[in-house]
Amino acid sequence: MDIRLYNSLTKKKEEFKPIKKKEVGLYTCGPTVYNYPHIGNLMPYIIWDVLKRILKVKGYKVKHIMNITDVGHLTSDADDGEDKLVKASRESGKNAWQIAEFFIKVFRNNLSNLNITEPTKFFRATDTVKEQIEFVRILNEKGYLYKTSDGMYFDTAKIEDYGKIANLANVELQEGARVAKSNEKKNLTDFAVWKFSPENKIRDMEWESPWGLGFPGWHLECSVMSRMELGDTFDIHTGGIEHLTVHHPNEMAQSEAVTGELQANYWLHNAHVKYDGGKMSKSKGTFVTLEDLRAKGFSPMAFRFLILQNHYRKPLNFTMESLQAAQNGLEAIIREIAFYGKPKGRCDKFEEEFYEAVADNLNTSKALAVFQKVIDADCKDSAKLATILKMDEVLGLRLDGLVKNAMDISDEAKIILDERAKARDAKDWERSDKLRDKLIALGVEVHDTPDGQKAIHIKF
Numbered sequence: 001m002d003i004r005l006y007n008s009l010t011k012k013k014e015e016f017k018p019i020k021k022k023e024v025g026l027y028t029c030g031p032t033v034y035n036y037p038h039i040g041n042l043m044p045y046i047i048w049d050v051l052k053r054i055l056k057v058k059g060y061k062v063k064h065i066m067n068i069t070d071v072g073h074l075t076s077d078a079d080d081g082e083d084k085l086v087k088a089s090r091e092s093g094k095n096a097w098q099i100a101e102f103f104i105k106v107f108r109n110n111l112s113n114l115n116i117t118e119p120t121k122f123f124r125a126t127d128t129v130k131e132q133i134e135f136v137r138i139l140n141e142k143g144y145l146y147k148t149s150d151g152m153y154f155d156t157a158k159i160e161d162y163g164k165i166a167n168l169a170n171v172e173l174q175e176g177a178r179v180a181k182s183n184e185k186k187n188l189t190d191f192a193v194w195k196f197s198p199e200n201k202i203r204d205m206e207w208e209s210p211w212g213l214g215f216p217g218w219h220l221e222c223s224v225m226s227r228m229e230l231g232d233t234f235d236i237h238t239g240g241i242e243h244l245t246v247h248h249p250n251e252m253a254q255s256e257a258v259t260g261e262l263q264a265n266y267w268l269h270n271a272h273v274k275y276d277g278g279k280m281s282k283s284k285g286t287f288v289t290l291e292d293l294r295a296k297g298f299s300p301m302a303f304r305f306l307i308l309q310n311h312y313r314k315p316l317n318f319t320m321e322s323l324q325a326a327q328n329g330l331e332a333i334i335r336e337i338a339f340y341g342k343p344k345g346r347c348d349k350f351e352e353e354f355y356e357a358v359a360d361n362l363n364t365s366k367a368l369a370v371f372q373k374v375i376d377a378d379c380k381d382s383a384k385l386a387t388i389l390k391m392d393e394v395l396g397l398r399l400d401g402l403v404k405n406a407m408d409i410s411d412e413a414k415i416i417l418d419e420r421a422k423a424r425d426a427k428d429w430e431r432s433d434k435l436r437d438k439l440i441a442l443g444v445e446v447h448d449t450p451d452g453q454k455a456i457h458i459k460f
């Protein structure tokens with residue numbers, strides 16, 4: 001069974017054929033580190049993590065590169081507005097470097113909490129300015145750029161099929177949203193690769209360049225970093241659906257202008273997460289972070305479970321109720337598998353179906369349904385557990401750890417359990433029930449089985 005991926009470039013699901021035999025080059029557009037990511041920002045990294053995991057199962061080594069934008073991403077994706085980090089800095093009284101440092105830590109913590117494997121390499125935009133300047137120099141030398149009063153711009157008319165990934169040639173471009181304030185742009189879709197610092201202001205982040213003091217345009221870093229680490233053409237490029245119309249066409253245009261090659265063969269885009277049917281926004285109080293969810297007692301794994309129940313190309317409508325349902329579902333799985341004993345053998349009748357589902361353009365919801373079939377299967381518990389843990393290497397729900405954690409009963413509860421065993425031996429049911437209530441108050445559930453009491457304490 002091969003991996004099949006929906007490629008935004010060809011607009012169809014295709015069999016994945018890597019450039020190298022056993023290695024995959026993967027690039028993901030990373031975050032702009034000026035604020036806490038909301039849960040919708042974090043969702044795609046869970047999906048690309050599953051992609052990496054299934055590639056590994058299929059025997060590929062994955063070289064994964066991700067950028068961290070710490071300079072040059074303006075409040076509008078076109079080239080007007082303020083640098084997001086400069087704005088955050090003005091609002092918080094910290095400098096742009098401190099803002100970036102802080103939110104990089106937050107982001108990496110979030111990844112770790114969600115059991116997302118880190119990329120092979122993170123690049124900060126500010127760490128590759130030298131290489132970005134060199135890239136701009138080549139673009140300029142090849143005649144793709146022109147100068148305006150506020151920067152060096154890429155002339156998109158020079159790329160014959162500019163915007164092919166989004167069919168931009170057929171899209172009527174909206175005025176306003178994409179037009180710079182200056183009328184110096186030759187085409188609506190032209191974009192800055194180098195922006196000049198304002199004349200009478202010192203920026204926290206600015207560099208000398210052959211064209212003047214300034215900073216790189218936001219789209220540039222991905223073209224530069226992917227080429228540095230993965231070469232002129234690599235296998236898979238991932239990002240949010242919002243990148244389909246501006247950021248990715250621009251990345252592709254720059255890369256093709258410099259190398260003459262297609263930047264990546266497969267382009268994957270995730271749909272967005274909505275909150276109660278609307279956009280996540282600070283003003284509406286619908287800007288929810290992973291920290292918020294944890295403070296409400298939700299496990300990051302419940303969020304991961306919820307994300308996997310949906311297909312990544314379909315918008316997900318997040319509600320607290322849906323998260324609660326996911327957490328309940330996860331608890332039910334833990335409760336079910338906690339007493340399976342030691343993993344041994346294999347309950348393999350559903351394994352192929354499971355991997356087939358994930359390999360089919362990451363159909364994680366189907367994979368979860370197959371996963372449930374294993375739990376319900378007519379196999380030995382130890383064999384079911386072995387298969388479940390194997391499947392979890394792709395799902396990444398940390399089931400092994402969650403079960404161990406649930407089996408960890410406090411000394412206080414153990415003493416009560418001993419007392420309760422004695423009460424039951426003496427057929428003192430009243431005392432037994434009282435002691436059960438005491439255990440419940442401690443969060444410990446006790447089940448009476450032919451083998452005696454079994455206790456579990458689910459904690460996230």
Ligand SMILES: [Zn+2]
Binds near residue numbers: 028029222247251
């Ligand atoms: Zn990018």
